[in-house]
Amino acid sequence: MRQALWILRKDIRRMRPRIAVVWLLMAAAAVLDSAAGRHPQLANMRGFLLLVVLAQWFLVISVVHEDRLPGDRQFWITRPYSWKSLLLAKGLFVVLFVSLPTLLDHVLALAVNGFSPLHYLSALLWEEAGLAVGMLFVLALAALTANMVQIVLVALGYYLVLILGTAFAMRARAPVVLALGSAQPVETVFNWAIAALFAGLACRRQFSKRDTWRASVLFVFGLLLLLPFNAIVPWDTAFHLMATRLPAVDSTAVRLESDPGHKVGAGATHPEEGRIAIALPIRVIGIPDGMEVYSERVKIALHAADGADWNSALDPYNVIQDRALEPEAVYRRLPGKGEPYWLTANIDKSFCHYHGDEPVHVHATVAFIMLGRAQTTAVSRWGEPQAIAGEGICELSKREATVGALCISPLRKPALTVIRFEPLPSGYPNGLVSLDHPPAGSSDLGGFGIWRVVQSGIMTAPPEPFAMSIEVRQAVAHFERELDMSGIRLKEYQEP
Amino acid sequence: MNSAIRTYDLTKVFRGAPALDRFSLDVPEGSIYGLVGPNGAGKTTTIKVLMKILAPTRGRSEVLATDSRLLGPRDFAQIGYVSENQELPEWMTVRYFLRYLAPFYPTWDDALERELLRLFQLPLDQKLKDLSRGMRMKASLASSLAYRPRLIVLDEPFTGLDALVRDQLIESLLARAEGTTIFLSSHDLGEMESFASHIGYLEEGKLRISEELESLSARFREIVLTFDAPPEPPRELPADWLHLEIAGPVVRFVDTRYHPDRFAELARSVFPTYRDMAVNGMPLRAIFVALAKKGREAR
Numbered sequence A: 001m002r003q004a005l006w007i008l009r010k011d012i013r014r015m016r017p018r019i020a021v022v023w024l025l026m027a028a029a030a031v032l033d034s035a036a037g038r039h040p041q042l043a044n045m046r047g048f049l050l051l052v053v054l055a056q057w058f059l060v061i062s063v064v065h066e067d068r069l070p071g072d073r074q075f076w077i078t079r080p081y082s083w084k085s086l087l088l089a090k091g092l093f094v095v096l097f098v099s100l101p102t103l104l105d106h107v108l109a110l111a112v113n114g115f116s117p118l119h120y121l122s123a124l125l126w127e128e129a130g131l132a133v134g135m136l137f138v139l140a141l142a143a144l145t146a147n148m149v150q151i152v153l154v155a156l157g158y159y160l161v162l163i164l165g166t167a168f169a170m171r172a173r174a175p176v177v178l179a180l181g182s183a184q185p186v187e188t189v190f191n192w193a194i195a196a197l198f199a200g201l202a203c204r205r206q207f208s209k210r211d212t213w214r215a216s217v218l219f220v221f222g223l224l225l226l227l228p229f230n231a232i233v234p235w236d237t238a239f240h241l242m243a244t245r246l247p248a249v250d251s252t253a254v255r256l257e258s259d260p261g262h263k264v265g266a267g268a269t270h271p272e273e274g275r276i277a278i279a280l281p282i283r284v285i286g287i288p289d290g291m292e293v294y295s296e297r298v299k300i301a302l303h304a305a306d307g308a309d310w311n312s313a314l315d316p317y318n319v320i321q322d323r324a325l326e327p328e329a330v331y332r333r334l335p336g337k338g339e340p341y342w343l344t345a346n347i348d349k350s351f352c353h354y355h356g357d358e359p360v361h362v363h364a365t366v367a368f369i370m371l372g373r374a375q376t377t378a379v380s381r382w383g384e385p386q387a388i389a390g391e392g393i394c395e396l397s398k399r400e401a402t403v404g405a406l407c408i409s410p411l412r413k414p415a416l417t418v419i420r421f422e423p424l425p426s427g428y429p430n431g432l433v434s435l436d437h438p439p440a441g442s443s444d445l446g447g448f449g450i451w452r453v454v455q456s457g458i459m460t461a462p463p464e465p466f467a468m469s470i471e472v473r474q475a476v477a478h479f480e481r482e483l484d485m486s487g488i489r490l491k492e493y494q495e496p
Numbered sequence B: 001m002n003s004a005i006r007t008y009d010l011t012k013v014f015r016g017a018p019a020l021d022r023f024s025l026d027v028p029e030g031s032i033y034g035l036v037g038p039n040g041a042g043k044t045t046t047i048k049v050l051m052k053i054l055a056p057t058r059g060r061s062e063v064l065a066t067d068s069r070l071l072g073p074r075d076f077a078q079i080g081y082v083s084e085n086q087e088l089p090e091w092m093t094v095r096y097f098l099r100y101l102a103p104f105y106p107t108w109d110d111a112l113e114r115e116l117l118r119l120f121q122l123p124l125d126q127k128l129k130d131l132s133r134g135m136r137m138k139a140s141l142a143s144s145l146a147y148r149p150r151l152i153v154l155d156e157p158f159t160g161l162d163a164l165v166r167d168q169l170i171e172s173l174l175a176r177a178e179g180t181t182i183f184l185s186s187h188d189l190g191e192m193e194s195f196a197s198h199i200g201y202l203e204e205g206k207l208r209i210s211e212e213l214e215s216l217s218a219r220f221r222e223i224v225l226t227f228d229a230p231p232e233p234p235r236e237l238p239a240d241w242l243h244l245e246i247a248g249p250v251v252r253f254v255d256t257r258y259h260p261d262r263f264a265e266l267a268r269s270v271f272p273t274y275r276d277m278a279v280n281g282m283p284l285r286a287i288f289v290a291l292a293k294k295g296r297e298a299r
Helices: A002-035 A040-044 A046-066 A083-112 A121-144 A148-172 A181-209 A212-225 A235-245 A349-355 B043-050 B094-104 B110-120 B133-145 B163-175 B189-195 B213-219 B260-270 B284-298
Strands: A255-258 A275-285 A292-303 A309-311 A319-321 A341-348 A359-371 A375-379 A386-388 A392-399 A402-410 A416-422 A432-436 A451-455 A467-473 A475-489 B003-014 B017-028 B032-036 B058-063 B079-083 B151-155 B181-186 B198-203 B206-212 B221-226 B241-247 B250-255 B276-281
Touching: A002 A040, A002 A046, A002 A083, A002 B094, A040 A392, A040 A402, A040 A451, A046 A083, A046 A121, A046 A148, A083 A121, A083 A181, A083 A402, A121 A148, A121 A181, A121 A212, A181 A212, A181 A235, A181 A292, A235 A292, A235 A475, A255 A475, A275 A349, A275 A475, A292 A319, A292 A341, A341 A349, A341 A359, A375 A386, A375 A392, A392 A467, A402 A467, B003 B043, B003 B181, B017 B043, B017 B181, B017 B198, B017 B206, B032 B043, B032 B189, B043 B058, B043 B079, B043 B151, B043 B181, B079 B133, B094 B110, B094 B133, B110 B133, B110 B163, B133 B163, B163 B189, B181 B189, B189 B284, B198 B213, B198 B284, B206 B213, B206 B284, B213 B284, B221 B260, B241 B284, B260 B276
Parallel strands: B032 B181, B032 B198, B079 B151, B151 B181
Antiparallel strands: A255 A275, A275 A341, A292 A309, A292 A359, A319 A341, A359 A475, A375 A467, A386 A392, A392 A402, A402 A451, A416 A432, A416 A467, B003 B017, B003 B058, B198 B206, B221 B250, B221 B276, B241 B250
16 A cells, blocks of 8 residues: 555656646636536536547546556666556555546536535535546556557547447447437446446456566557447346336336227327337326326237247337327326327238238336336526426527427436426427437436536427426336227328 | 575566576575576566566465465565566655665664665755666665665666776675575676675576586686697587687687686697697686677577
């Protein structure tokens, strides 16, 4: 430990000018974060945050390169350095000059804006854990390289692989794989685990043996696993993990029933080539009073009398929807007051061609997110930020015939944020505009900076007078339900 | 006597080309061992393997009775390594460099550090990057002597230094040689001759000679035989005689196993008619030139 502190002291002495620059940038970020409560648009300065992050990376890389590991000419490699002390010294440097100041910035921003840091303790710790993994990754990269040119080449190489790989994935398997939706936190934690494991192993190998070749193989392997199109965790596994993580409300009463009495509604689906859309009338019952469910993915399995089978995966384009709701962004919200809904699914065109006129058995598996009771805040002022129920700050602006909204919330954003206009003006069937909705809104890990931002596009202002309120809902449960429907003649339910 | 360094069939291959070829060496504790050889012979590679900077391809080496692949902080606290190619932390001043290193060594001697600084006249507040090559070597040497290492390893320490600085460094090394093993590489045979106790000659990765300098100098002699008339070349020569040249009535050669009691008789048996014989001692340079020529002839 004494040796680690001695190396750390040397590093601090060496890095003083760079530390000063990074701290200056971090102080500016802290001022912006703290002022964001009064000026929410400051939370949108992602470019500046990126600059701060890049400066932090540069500092960490510089301090590791100060006692460069690859090479055979460094003075320290024949001195009595212990590799554990060296690694510890670099780790302590990261904690002192990156992790702790970031934590301080976030605690300060919370406190200044009236949010209790203690209430956000677990979110803060998750944030720090993510930062620690990121820093470990940067530390490993720095340990494997001798200079900044090599770092830039690695970054460019990774970027190239990312572009080519994503293009390939989009062509091959595309959005089903890429849209992780509410399972994103599981994927994020899994990615952190991979990054920590492989960066940790590479660091250990490189610091203890200075074996750049093998350590680089470990690092690159981890890097390839982290490419976003890999989706190593299957979506349904991730969803089940989410279900065990978030059982805040008992969802056992929620059931699906078929409702053959309804006619097929007006279609708004766009099935891909080789598919046709069907809409099966159903009801979702047992939703607790004031809550809503949101259908994230639906799997359809078809079974014909002659034994022919077809089934879709858990497809994000298959949904249960309330077609009375508009615009499209909120149509998957199901208040569950007994209204008829439609299970809209894209099914195989040839299966429908051969078996569309005969009764087939349909088995549906629906992945739901349950949204808790709405927390509503009446908007009383234009152009001024105001605290909203559900832990956030919103600013609504009105300019001539347009309305804009910008809401920020610390570290995690609500699953659903909606603006409600009252009384209902014409052109706004439900007086609702969704700012953000599940599943994107249900992810609270791996964000960037302290503020999570939801923002509307420019909305046409309803005719005066009207009142506005903001409703937010949190995700309270993830669960799956199944439904069997027999004797379905698919052509009768085909979208017009 | 114990060995400070031992190698067993040490082999290092770079991209298929052997830099060290089954190299076996024994450096006695307390000796001043000079590893000499032409450029590219493998001297620096040997030292890098010994210092755990490179891993051997085959064979093994021991430094202070520890496998060199396993050298750790405790071992390096007893080893002083100085190389002409070493990258020093250029931003540090001489003072900070020494103060930074001191806590790493339990045996660091502040009084000795002061003495070395005085001896080398090092500018304490100057950054290492601003020092001349000679001064950098002095700073590096001071930082490797101040903890009284059991083994000092020097890789071409005197290359490019002027004679004055070189003598100063050699003097300071010799002053601290008692009880310390010094292992140094050089291609400058003259300087090696002035203070090495043992010599190893490395050529193309192979250790051709490794012995005490005294015995090496004693057994190599340049012989000049003078005749009344040009002699007939002998049909057969002793294997230990190298580079026989006949120029008129004068014959020259190198005897690699010279023995004063037996030589006259041996010479007479090969050249019965010689009139005069001169036996000249050979400087190290001449010995290794003779060996190098022999190597070339053999190839």
